[in-house]
Every structure is written in structure tokens, then in C-alpha cells.
Amino acid sequence: MVQRMLNVGRIAEGFVLDHIQAGRSMDIYKYLNLDQLDCCVAIIKNAKSNAMGSKDIMKIECPIDVMDLDILGYIDHNITVNIIENEEIVEKRILELPKHIKNVIKCKNPRCITSIEQGLDQVFELTDKENKIYRCRYCEEKYLGL
Amino acid sequence: MRHLISPLDFSVEELADLLSLAQDIEVNPEKYAHSCVGKKLATLFYESSTRTRLSHEAAMLNLGGSIMGFSSADASSAVKGESVSDTIQTVSCYADICAMRHPKEGAATVACQKSTIPVINAGDGGHQHPTQTLTDLLTIQNLKGRLTSLTIGLCGDLKFGRTVHSLIAALVRYTGIRFVFISPDELKVPEYVRHEYIEKYNIPYEEVIRLEEAMPKLDILYMTRVQKERFFNEEDYVRMKDFYILNKEKMKLAKEDMFVLHPLPRVNEIAIEVDSDPRAAYFKQVQYGVYVRMALILTLLEISV
Numbered sequence: 299m300v301q302r303m304l305n306v307g308r309i310a311e312g313f314v315l316d317h318i319q320a321g322r323s324m325d326i327y328k329y330l331n332l333d334q335l336d337c338c339v340a341i342i343k344n345a346k347s348n349a350m351g352s353k354d355i356m357k358i359e360c361p362i363d364v365m366d367l368d369i370l371g372y373i374d375h376n377i378t379v380n381i382i383e384n385e386e387i388v389e390k391r392i393l394e395l396p397k398h399i400k401n402v403i404k405c406k407n408p409r410c411i412t413s414i415e416q417g418l419d420q421v422f423e424l425t426d427k428e429n430k431i432y433r434c435r436y437c438e439e440k441y442l443g444l
Numbered sequence: 445m446r447h448l449i450s451p452l453d454f455s456v457e458e459l460a461d462l463l464s465l466a467q468d469i470e471v472n473p474e475k476y477a478h479s480c481v482g483k484k485l486a487t488l489f490y491e492s493s494t495r496t497r498l499s500h501e502a503a504m505l506n507l508g509g510s511i512m513g514f515s516s517a518d519a520s521s522a523v524k525g526e527s528v529s530d531t532i533q534t535v536s537c538y539a540d541i542c543a544m545r546h547p548k549e550g551a552a553t554v555a556c557q558k559s560t561i562p563v564i565n566a567g568d569g570g571h572q573h574p575t576q577t578l579t580d581l582l583t584i585q586n587l588k589g590r591l592t593s594l595t596i597g598l599c600g601d602l603k604f605g606r607t608v609h610s611l612i613a614a615l616v617r618y619t620g621i622r623f624v625f626i627s628p629d630e631l632k633v634p635e636y637v638r639h640e641y642i643e644k645y646n647i648p649y650e651e652v653i654r655l656e657e658a659m660p661k662l663d664i665l666y667m668t669r670v671q672k673e674r675f676f677n678e679e680d681y682v683r684m685k686d687f688y689i690l691n692k693e694k695m696k697l698a699k700e701d702m703f704v705l706h707p708l709p710r711v712n713e714i715a716i717e718v719d720s721d722p723r724a725a726y727f728k729q730v731q732y733g734v735y736v737r738m739a740l741i742l743t744l745l746e747i748s749v
Contacts, residue, residue: 409548409549409569410550411549411568412550413548415529415548415551415554418527434550437569437571438550438640439636
């Protein structure tokens with residue numbers, strides 16, 4: 299029997315995001331604005347996982363200071379973030395819920411000033427950590443999910 | 445530099461100072477008559493208002509200052525598509541302080557991010573109306589002699605009524621406060637107000653459908669108008685607007701020292717016959733609104749008299 303193995307090359311500097319819920323890697327691609335970065339990104343969908351059954355993995359080759367990973371804590375705090383320097387894992391970051399989320403999610407309240415004001419940042423504040431509740435900085439409307 | 449965007453921008457201690465200043469202004473108006481000479485208040489009203497705009501303007505004029513501004517979006521550059529941020533940066537060059545009303549929620553927060561003068565939120569959509577709250581607090585303080593140990597009934601549109609939300613947020617910080625919410629199911633207090641203020645501060649409350657049921661328990665009855673402009677559909681408005689009408693009969697059920705407040709304008713939720721009842725305090729409330737806005741302008745401009 300031939301064992302099928304998928305090989306994706308090592309990265310010199312950047313991030314490996316592991317244990318992403320299967321199927322969510324494209325969401326993360328979007329929320330991290332990776333389309334705007336001129337860097338090498340590998341997305342592995344539906345990889346086999348003993349713990350999760352299947353999972354997604356992302357490898358992002360970029361300087362580690364250019365990316366704000368806080369949003370990952372909001373999307374799924376179970377994601378493992380490995381920080382790579384010189385082809386070695388130098389840190390495994392524990393994700394926490396970010397206190398603010400800026401220009402990632404949008405307020406859906408049609409009465410909110412963000413619906414008409416040009417050039418205004420979309421900012422959400424963590425108002426209840428226990429229940430993972432974020433509210434729009436301007437109208438205080440609760441955000442009901444990605 | 446300070447702004448007033450939410451009723452929680454002032455601590456309980458700062459509010460006590462502000463209310464005390466307002467009380468001194470009421471007693472000694474001549475002492476403050478020239479305290480803002482040379483200062484200009486801009487009233488930026490993107491939405492129509494009688495009381496709030498005139499009250500701010502009267503407050504500044506009573507202090508010896510001048511006023512300028514617009515009273516509808518049509519009379520401003522908003523009609524040309526100018527943003528709130530650009531408008532406030534422009535107005536900052538003309539005036540020393542501004543009061544802003546805008547139909548969109550959070551507009552005043554946007555304004556204070558770019559403003560170089562103090563911004564008073566004079567109402568942002570269905571969100572906050574802090575100067576009305578200051579008025580309400582001064583009225584309660586003056587009539588009852590305290591802001592603690594009170595059962596406050598809030599009646600009518602508790603869902604869209606911004607004055608109600610702001611008043612709840614301010615009152616939960618005092619001890620011994622208890623609320624009775626009197627509204628139809630469709631117009632109950634929204635979830636965020638319940639969660640952020642009432643439950644967070646562990647405030648006892650009950651919800652009732654009929655005004656008669658609540659009357660005997662109350663120290664203060666805060667009536668609100670069912671506002672047509674907050675509804676998406678006219679049929680719902682017509683069906684609900686007459687549910688909660690205060691009249692002489694219902695007043696008979698209330699305590700002798702209960703007071704009725706209303707942010708005004710009223711439509712028909714308080715019968716005219718109630719006006720002659722000594723417990724009807726809504727026009728006194730209007731007068732207190734001027735005193736408290738005078739105190740607010742002095743405080744934000746950091747003028748001591």
C-alpha cells in the first residue's frame with residue numbers, strides 16, 4: 299500500500315497555524331487580510347487529525363511583526379499558533395480574546411453611524427469576556443457572529 | 445478636554461458636583477449671568493428638536509455667551525455628503541463648545557474623536573441622550589431630596605426610548621434603586637441595557653403590562669412617548685401608541701409624594717387633566733434642564749465662578 303504524504307516546504311520566518319477547524323482556513327485568510335500581503339501562504343484543507351478528525355493548517359511566510367493575530371482569538375481560540383524564526387519554532391502563542399477588533403468585522407446595525415460615515419474604522423470592544431461579547435464602539439450593538 | 449457622550453462619562457461624585465452647581469445657579473442666577481461672555485456655543489442639530497436645542501441655547505445665553513448653528517441636516521453641509529468628522533473639525537474653528545444631535549447612533553462618539561472643542565451629545569438616534577439624563581437626575585434630586593432608595597417606574601416605549609436607556613444607566617450606580625418597567629412586550633427594555641446595566645449592578649426590577657398595577661409602588665413615574673419615527677411600520681405604531689395613557693383615575697392610585705416626569709414632547713400619553721396635579725413635574729423638569737445645561741457648559745469649559 300502506498301502511503302500518500304503531502305509535503306509543504308519549511309518556512310524560514312512566519313507562522314504555522316495548526317488545529318484550525320476544518321473548512322475555516324479561507325475565513326482566516328480573509329480576516330487576516332492575507333490577500334493584501336505579498337507573501338507565501340500555504341493552506342492545507344481537511345488534513346487528518348487524531349484529535350479533531352480533520353483540520354486545516356496554514357503556513358504563512360512573512361516577517362513576524364507585520365501580522366496582527368489577535369483576531370484569531372476571536373475566531374477560534376483553539377488554534378495553535380507556532381511562530382517560526384530560522385526555520386525553527388521559537389514560540390507557541392496562546393490565543394486570548396482581543397480587547398478591540400479593528401476593521402475586521404462590521405456593525406450590522408442600520409442605525410449606526412458606521413453605516414454612513416466615510417473613512418471610519420469599524421471598532422468592536424470586548425465588553426463581556428466570559429460570554430465572548432463584542433459591541434460596536436459607536437452604537438454599542440452586540441455583534442452576533444462572523 | 446472633556447466631552448459628554450454618555451451619562452456614564454461623569455462619576456457619581458462628579459455628578460454630585462454638577463447637580464450642586466445647577467442648584468446654585470437656580471438660586472443665584474445673576475452670579476453666573478456673565479460667566480461665558482465671549483464664548484460661543486454651536487448647536488449642530490441634524491434632526492429636529494424643540495426643547496433640547498432651545499434649552500442648550502437658553503443655557504448659553506443665560507451665561508452671557510453667544511450661539512450659532514443649524515437645526516436640520518438640510519441646513520448643513522450634510523446634505524452635500526459631508527461627514528460628521530469633517531463638520532466637527534470645521535466647527536471647532538468657529539466655536540468654543542458644541543451640542544450635537546444626529547439621527548445615527550454613535551455620531552457624537554465619532555465627533556469627539558476629531559473635535560478640538562468639548563462635544564455635548566444632545567441625542568444620537570435611539571442610543572444615548574445624556575443631557576436629558578442630567579435633567580432627570582436634577583429633577584429627581586430636587587423633588588425627592590435624594591437619588592438613592594427610590595422605586596422608579598418607566599412607562600411606554602422602553603425599547604427605542606433613548607432617554608430611558610440613559611436614565612437607567614445613570615441610576616444603577618446609586619444604592620437602593622429599584623425599577624418597574626411598564627410596557628407592551630413589543631417595546632420592552634432591550635437586551636443590551638438589561639445585560640450591561642441592570643443585571644451587572646444586580647438591580648431589582650419587575651416588568652408589568654398595566655400601568656395601574658405599578659402606580660401604588662412608585663416614587664417616580666417616568667412617562668415616555670411612543671415615537672412614530674422609531675417604527676419601521678405605521679401599523680405597529682397606531683396599534684401601540686395609546687396603550688399607556690396616564691389620567692386622573694390612574695393618579696388616584698399613586699402615593700401622595702410620587703412625581704411624574706416626562707422628557708416631552710407628549711402626544712396623548714399624559715392627559716391634560718393631570719397637569720394641574722401637584723405631582724405633575726414635567727414642566728419643572730424643563731426648567732431644571734436649563735440649569736443643568738448651564739452647569740454642564742461651565743464644567744466642560746472649565747469656568748469657575
